[in-house]
Amino acid sequence: MIFNKIGLAITFSPNxxxxxxxxxxxxxxxxxxxxxxxxxxxxxxxxxKMKKLLDEVGIDGTKSELVWKKGEPSKIILSVCAExxxxxxxxxxxxxxxxxxxxxxxxxxTLMRESPCSVLIITHPTQDAVHFRKFCAxxxxxxxxxxxxxxxxxxxxxxxxxxxxxxxxxxIPGLAITIxxxxxxxxxxxxxxxxxxxxxxxxxxxxxELKLTANExxxxxxxxxxxxxxxxxxxEINGDILVIPSPPKKLKLFDRIxxxxxxxxxxxxxxxxxxxxx
Amino acid sequence: xxxxxxxxxxxxxxxxVLLFFARATGELIRYFKQxxxxxxxxxxxxxxxxxxxxxxxxxFNYLFHDSGTVNIALQGLITLGVVMLLLVSGxxxxxSILVTQGKTASLVSLMxxxxxxxxxxxxxxxxxxxxxxxxxxxxxVFALFVGTALSxxxxxxxxxTLMDLNLFKTDIGFLIIASxxxxxxxxxxxxxxxxxxxxxxxxGVPFSSLLLLLTGFVLFTLLIGRKIINYILPYLEKFxxxxxxxxxxxxxxxxxxxxFSEYIGVHAIFGAFIVGIAxxxxxxxxxxxxxxxxxxxxxxxxxxFFVSIGLRVNFIQNFDPGIVLIFxxxxxxxxxxxxxLGAYWGGMSKEESLAIGFGMNSRGAMEIVLGTLAFQxxxxxxxxxxxxxxxxxxxxxxSAPMMSFFLKKSKQLVSFVGLLKPEIIFFSKASTKxxxxxxxxxxxxxxxxxxxxxxxxxxxxxxxxxxxxLEKHLAIPHAKVxxxxxxxAVAINKNGIEFDSIDGLPAKLIVLLVTPKNxxxxxxxxxxxxxxxxxxxxxxxxLVELNNATEFVLNFKQLS
Numbered sequence: 041m042i043f044n045k046i047g048l049a050i051t052f053s054p055n056x057x058x059x060x061x062x063x064x065x066x067x068x069x070x071x072x073x074x075x076x077x078x079x080x081x082x083x084x085x086x087x088x089k090m091k092k093l094l095d096e097v098g099i100d101g102t103k104s105e106l107v108w109k110k111g112e113p114s115k116i117i118l119s120v121c122a123e124x125x126x127x128x129x130x131x132x133x134x135x136x137x138x139x140x141x142x143x144x145x146x147x148x149x150t151l152m153r154e155s156p157c158s159v160l161i162i163t164h165p166t167q168d169a170v171h172f173r174k175f176c177a178x179x180x181x182x183x184x185x186x187x188x189x190x191x192x193x194x195x196x197x198x199x200x201x202x203x204x205x206x207x208x209x210x211x212i213p214g215l216a217i218t219i220x221x222x223x224x225x226x227x228x229x230x231x232x233x234x235x236x237x238x239x240x241x242x243x244x245x246x247x248x249e250l251k252l253t254a255n256e257x258x259x260x261x262x263x264x265x266x267x268x269x270x271x272x273x274x275x276e277i278n279g280d281i282l283v284i285p286s287p288p289k290k291l292k293l294f295d296r297i298x299x300x301x302x303x304x305x306x307x308x309x310x311x312x313x314x315x316x317x318x
Numbered sequence: 319x320x321x322x323x324x325x326x327x328x329x330x331x332x333x334x335v336l337l338f339f340a341r342a343t344g345e346l347i348r349y350f351k352q353x354x355x356x357x358x359x360x361x362x363x364x365x366x367x368x369x370x371x372x373x374x375x376x377x378f379n380y381l382f383h384d385s386g387t388v389n390i391a392l393q394g395l396i397t398l399g400v401v402m403l404l405l406v407s408g409x410x411x412x413x414s415i416l417v418t419q420g421k422t423a424s425l426v427s428l429m430x431x432x433x434x435x436x437x438x439x440x441x442x443x444x445x446x447x448x449x450x451x452x453x454x455x456x457x458x459v460f461a462l463f464v465g466t467a468l469s470x471x472x473x474x475x476x477x478x479t480l481m482d483l484n485l486f487k488t489d490i491g492f493l494i495i496a497s498x499x500x501x502x503x504x505x506x507x508x509x510x511x512x513x514x515x516x517x518x519x520x521x522g523v524p525f526s527s528l529l530l531l532l533t534g535f536v537l538f539t540l541l542i543g544r545k546i547i548n549y550i551l552p553y554l555e556k557f558x559x560x561x562x563x564x565x566x567x568x569x570x571x572x573x574x575x576x577x578f579s580e581y582i583g584v585h586a587i588f589g590a591f592i593v594g595i596a597x598x599x600x601x602x603x604x605x606x607x608x609x610x611x612x613x614x615x616x617x618x619x620x621x622x623f624f625v626s627i628g629l630r631v632n633f634i635q636n637f638d639p640g641i642v643l644i645f646x647x648x649x650x651x652x653x654x655x656x657x658x659l660g661a662y663w664g665g666m667s668k669e670e671s672l673a674i675g676f677g678m679n680s681r682g683a684m685e686i687v688l689g690t691l692a693f694q695x696x697x698x699x700x701x702x703x704x705x706x707x708x709x710x711x712x713x714x715x716x717s718a719p720m721m722s723f724f725l726k727k728s729k730q731l732v733s734f735v736g737l738l739k740p741e742i743i744f745f746s747k748a749s750t751k752x753x754x755x756x757x758x759x760x761x762x763x764x765x766x767x768x769x770x771x772x773x774x775x776x777x778x779x780x781x782x783x784x785x786x787x788l789e790k791h792l793a794i795p796h797a798k799v800x801x802x803x804x805x806x807a808v809a810i811n812k813n814g815i816e817f818d819s820i821d822g823l824p825a826k827l828i829v830l831l832v833t834p835k836n837x838x839x840x841x842x843x844x845x846x847x848x849x850x851x852x853x854x855x856x857x858x859x860x861l862v863e864l865n866n867a868t869e870f871v872l873n874f875k876q877l878s
Contacts, residue, residue, distance in 0.1 A: 181839045212486055214495040216605065217410045217477035219612035220620075227481070228609070235487055241846035242839075248820075249845075251784050265414070268601045301418070304601070 042194045043158070045073040047126035049117045049147075050106075052089055058165030059132050060097050065171075066130070066160075067103070069198050074104035077120045082108040114150040127157045132165050133309050149306070152315060158191075158286075161313040172312065175201045175254070176274045177283040179208040179243060184285040188316040189250055192283035195314070196254040204254040205277065207270045208243045208261045210235070236261055267304035275310040282310060286317040321387055329388045332381055333395065333622070339365055340621035351482060351718070353475050355683050356711055358621050362628020371632065382629050396626045397586065399619035400687055404506075404587040405572040406615045407684070408594020409608060410473060411499045413540070419496040422664025426493060427500035429660030430678050431469045434652025435508075439465035441648055450641045450702040462512050463692055467706060468652045470505045471498040472682030472714065479680060479718045483725070490670060490725070494677045497657065502684065503595070507536070509688055510579070510588040516695050531582045536592055539575065544596040547571070551602035564607050565614075568597055585691055620683075627686055627707060630693070636700040637708075645705045649713055653679040667802075669724045676720035685710035732840070734847045735878045737806050740867035741765065746809040746828075751817055754809055755781070755795050758830035761807040773799060773832055787817030790855035791862065793825035794848060798835040804844060805832045810862055810870070826862045827852070851878045 048063040050056060060076075067074045076099075080086060090106070107124070109116045121129055131148040152159045177192035179185060189206065196204045212235065218228050239261040247259060262269040274282050287302050305313065321329065339361035347357030363369060371378040382389070419427070442449045442464035443457055451460040476498045477486075485491040514528045554563045572590045579589030597603060658675030666674065689706035692698045698706075742761060748754040755777055756770075763770035776797035780786070787793045791814065807830045814824025829848060833841040852858050857877055864870050 181842055183838070213412050213415050213492065214410050214473065214477050214499070215486065216608040216612055217474050218481045218486075219609055220406065220474040220477070220616050225609050225613065231481065231486070238487075238843075238846065241850050242842045245842055245845045245849060248788070249784060264605075265601055 042191055042198075043070050043072050043128040045075055045124065045126045045128070046070070047075045047077060047117070047121050047124070047129040047157070049113065049131065050076045050078045050090075050093070052086075052093065055132050055165050057093060057096070059130060059162060060093065060099075061168070062162055062165060063130050064097050064099060066128075070128075072103075072128075074099070075120065075124045075126050076104065076106045077117050078106065078108050079111065079113045079116045080108070081110060114147050114154070117147075117151060118154055118156070122156050128160060129155050129157055130160045130162065133161050133163045133312075152306070155317070158317050159315045161309065161315075163309050163312050172196075172199050172280040173202050174277065174279045175199070175204040175281055175283065176270070176277070176279040176311075177204065177206055178270050178285070179206050179246065180285050181242075181246060182285065184316070184318055186250060187318065188283055188285035189247075189252065191316050192314075193250075193252040193254045193257075195281075195283070201255055203256040203258060204252070205258045205260060205279070206243065206247060207273060208239060208259070209264060209266045209269045210239050210261065211264055211266065232263065236263060265304065267301040271305045271308065271310045279311045281312045281314060283314045283316060286315050321391065325385055325388050325391075328381070328385060329391050332388065332392055335365065335381065336361075336622055336625045337618070340625045341617075344621070353478050353682060353714055355475070355620075355624055356714060358624035359627055359686065359707065359711065361621075362625040363633050364628070365625065366628040366630070367632040368628065368634050372634075392626075395619075396623050399615075399621075399623040400690075401573070401576045401586050401590045402569075402615045403620045403623060403683070403687065405568070405576075405590040405594040406611055406620075407473060407502065408591040408596075409568075409598035409603075409611065411503055411595045411598060413595065413599050415496050416500055416503070419493075419500075420664075422661060422666060423493045423496040423500075425660035425664040426657050426674060426678070427497040427660070429663075430471065430497055430501050430653065430657040431504050433656025433659070434468035434649075435465040437465075437652045437656075438468035438648055441644075448640070449644060450638065450699065450705070452696065452699040452702075456697070459512055459515055460697065462508070462515075463697055464648075466505055466508045466512065467685060467688055467692075468649055469501060469508075470681055470684050470688060471501045471653070471678050472680055472684040472710075473498045473502055475680040475682030475714045475717065476677060479677060479721065482718055483722055485721075485725070490666075490674060490677075493661070494674060497660075497674075497678060501678070505684075505688075506588060506591055509691075510584045512697075513588070513691065513695065514582075514584045516697060528583055532579075532584060535578065535582070535589070539592045539596045543593070544599055547597055548600040548602060551600050555602065555604075561607055561610050564603075565611065568607075568611065571597065587687065587691070624683065624686070627690060630690070631700045631703060633704050633707075636704040638701040638705065641701050641705040642708050645702075645709045646712060649681065649709050650679060653713075669726075673721045673724035676717055676724065679720075680714040680717035681710040682714040683710075685713075732804060732844075733878075734806065734844050734851070735875055737804065738808070738871050738874055740871055742806060743808040743810070743867035743870050745865075746811045747813070748809075748811060748815065749813075751781070751815055751825075752778075754811060754815055754828055755830065758795070758807040758809055758828065761809075762805050762830065762832060766805050768799075768801070768805075773797060777830065777832075785818035787819030787825050788849065789819060789821040789823070790852070791823055791826040791858050792849075792852055793817040793819065793828045794831055794845060795828065796831040796833070796841060796845065798833055798838065798841060801832065801834050804834065804840060806830060806844075808870070810864075812862060827858050847878070 046063055046067055048059060050060060063074060107120050129151060131151050148161060175192055175196040177189055192204060215228060219225055243259050243261055262273060340358040343361040344354035344357035348354050439461045443461035446454050446457045446460055449464060451457055476494055480486045480491045510532060514532060515525060554567055572593050575589030575593030576586035580586040654675035657678040658671040661671035661674040686707055689703050693703040742765060744761060746754055746757055748757055756774055759770040759774040762768060762773060776799050777795050780797050781795060786795045809828045811826055814826045817825035819825060831844055861870060861873055
């Protein structure tokens with residue numbers, strides 16, 4: 041089982057219903073438990089609304105539980121996740137008005153940054169529940185990177201996804217400076233091509249090593265800034281979900297000012313995003 | 319005032335002579351694997367008072383001295399060249415790398431500034447005359463200058479050295495580049511303050527106001543300006559002719575930044591440098607655009623500046639062995655000890671730390687820009703200027719050979735073919751996978767004094783997880799253990815062993831690869847090298863047919 045318990049903060053908005061349907065679908069897919077968290081007062085009126093909502097989605101209490109708590113949303117959600125051993129937390133992304141562009145709101149950002157477990161950010165919550173057909177995953181040669189890829193592989197298999205594209209980004213900072221010396225791009229270009237081949241070779245070995253078995257596995261090596269290149273590529277091929285390993289350290293304000301890696305993806309989500317944590 | 323026909327003619331002749339000699343000596347020096355910039359400086363020394371001025375003084379005076387108006391025009395062009403050079407240097411400073419750099423790079427960066435700066439500052443403050451200060455009353459500013467001059471690392475020379483040594487794509491390469499970027503940034507900020515101290519006084523601007531203006535300019539450009547540029551660039555690429563529109567935008571902004579910093583009493587180059595950083599940080603700036611700018615500036619404008627250095631002073635008359643020696647000792651001690659200690663504290667080996675120290679020691683072009691400006695503002699006199707240029711040349715020339723010397727045994731340059739020695743190759747008659755892995759582990763333990771059992775257990779854990787039998791009779795069992803350098807052993811089993819291979823064929827060539835636990839990418843690099851070299855079944859069959867370990871090594875080397 042990839043995930044044993046799914047967590048979702050439940051709200052009474054149309055988006056909330058759509059996310060609930062997606063969570064229910066994933067619960068069935070993973071055969072996992074579902075932990076629903078509602079931040080707010082437990083009053084007769086809201087209890088009734090909640091019952092109606094759960095009935096509509098078909099959640100009847102088997103393999104699922106509902107937690108009502110008052111307080112600051114992100115803190116409550118995180119504490120419940122830790123307390124109930126949730127290993128996948130689902131959150132919705134916000135849509136920029138009429139721009140069809142998605143971004144992560146402040147609550148989701150805090151959840152993503154602070155969450156002890158993996159986080160799935162859904163960009164197009166619809167009433168029909170989201171299905172993922174085109175999987176993409178960024179490659180990192182670390183143990184978390186391996187976990188992230190095997191998770192993407194298992195998820196893609198369960199979803200009967202059309203394809204799983206593995207993206208490895210690499211960049212040599214300061215490479216263009218070498219042109220300063222000779223004034224020629226030839227050598228720099230040749231080196232870049234050689235490094236590209238070396239990276240492709242490494243990626244192939246890595247994928248073979250992991251013995252991934254999803255439907256159709258594609259690999260691609262991109263030269264450029266981490267996070268930026270993969271985000272653009274996923275957008276270009278219309279990927280449905282991007283799986284990435286969680287960054288090694290918590291992102292702080294400084295990281296948002298001088299963007300790098302995951303910040304590029306978070307700033308403008310190319311599609312739904314699964315951040316895998318250990 | 320208009321230039322006469324004769325003056326315009328002379329101006330173009332001068333530019334042609336400078337450009338021709340710059341390229342000719344540059345190419346000559348490149349032949350000896352040295353940075354082209356060194357050749358360009360030599361060209362200046364040849365054309366300047368040192369050689370041409372001594373042998374043919376009339377010709378030298380006619381070309382570069384007599385006509386005041388032509389000289390002014392040339393100076394304008396040279397200033398343009400140095401401003402562009404700093405704009406380009408700024409483009410390559412990657413702020414996100416400075417934010418994300420790890421502990422070792424941070425230590426190397428900090429120590430690469432703090433140690434040489436303190437060393438230079440205190441030496442110049444307490445012994446100003448010995449170091450050639452032009453005015454003992456200005457000893458504080460002079461000491462600040464010497465400190466900064468010793469902290470500078472020239473990114474272009476570093477990049478060239480890393481490229482030549484094939485180190486660009488290694489941890490050490492990344493570390494040196496990130497640290498050099500940081501040093502460049504801090505060095506130029508400190509130097510701009512020094513120039514402000516001198517320039518501000520002459521402009522009548524109090525230092526506190528200048529500090530405020532400068533801080534405001536840097537913060538605005540790097541925080542807000544950077545975002546605006548990042549927003550505008552994609553539109554420019556979309557709606558203007560490429561690359562004309564983008565190049566125009568970059569140079570217009572760069573020159574405006576230069577104008578502003580010159581106006582507030584700091585040299586024009588500083589503004590161009592900071593604007594360069596803001597532009598270079600944009601994800602929308604294509605690699606191709608960077609390369610075009612580099613070619614444009616490097617081939618035309620920067621050489622004019624570097625040649626002009628030799629035109630300024632007589633290097634023989636102003637050569638003071640005492641000052642040169644002091645600067646050389648301070649330069650080497652400051653960077654090699656400072657950066658070396660930083661790297662060592664960051665966990666690098668002694669050899670690697672020394673290599674990093676020497677890598678960071680190359681001062682190259684940036685030192686010369688710094689020295690030229692200090693010379694122009696009267697902060698240093700000719701002898702110190704000559705000492706600085708010589709120091710820049712010696713540190714740059716010595717960088718590559720010293721790095722190469724200390725990195726000989728480093729894992730940074732490790733390759734499978736480099737690890738392959740006849741003594742770790744043997745012919746086996748084992749009949750099971752377990753048996754042959756045990757033999758391979760024993761082989762490694764004999765030569766490297768490691769516990770065979772420990773390696774065996776790690777390899778088997780991996781083997782149980784995923785079998786390492788590949789295709790075409792090749793198997794590469796491997797494991798990551800707590801070691802510093804990778805180890806290998808090779809077994810040839812002519813009968814073949816069942817290894818759960820992808821193509822079902824028995825493994826005849828079995829390579830055991832044991833790599834350091836803390837470097838997962840190294841394992842992949844070596845695995846990729848083996849599978850790339852042995853991509854052909856016939857080649858593997860040919861190697862398996864050999865009856866001698868030495869022949870095996872020779873044949874493998876031919877394939878790679």
